[in-house]
Amino acid sequence: MQRVLVLYASKMGSTKEIAEAVCAELAAHGLRAKVHDVLEVRALDGYDAVVLGSAVYAARWRRSAARFFRRHRQELAARRVWLFESGWVGTRPRTPAATRGGRRRAARLGVRAPAVFGGRLDPALARGALDRAIARKSTGDYRDWDEIRAWAADIARALATAAATG
């Protein structure tokens, strides 16, 4: 059975919940999936595939995700990898675009550009004056759980096909 590690970098918890939903969907498809904060993981030994997701702040990945990518690039390159970002709030962009850094990292690994999911802003969860001010302006939960689960189901299918064809 294929083992998948789902990693996230989150500040206010919404990207963590997306990662947990992805992990649950992968497990529902029969994969052995685990979910962790990128800060908790030192090595990718024992995993066939990795899903790495970051919240977007000021058009960039969280620093912990960027650092994880840098430090583990070789290990990532040796595995199947899917990337996602969570960020846009308010009106859904017609074609949500991944950050420049996210696209660059995907290109380095030769994988698809990060999937882009809506985020959540809740002033009660924001720390610091700037985060609170922005959270008050665009309060809301813009995550589409059907979209997130469908994305994870595609990953499960891709891994199942790879396992079947060896």
Ligand SMILES: Cc1cc2nc3c(=O)[nH]c(=O)nc-3n(C[C@H](O)[C@H](O)[C@H](O)COP(=O)(O)O)c2cc1C
């Ligand atoms: C100060 C601040 C800056 C943000 N900048 C961006 C941005 O540049 N692009 C974007 O898509 N979302 C941006 N967001 C929205 C967050 O990415 C969104 O709320 C996300 O769900 C937060 O994820 P987290 O709860 O995992 O930290 C910003 C939010 C705050 C508070």
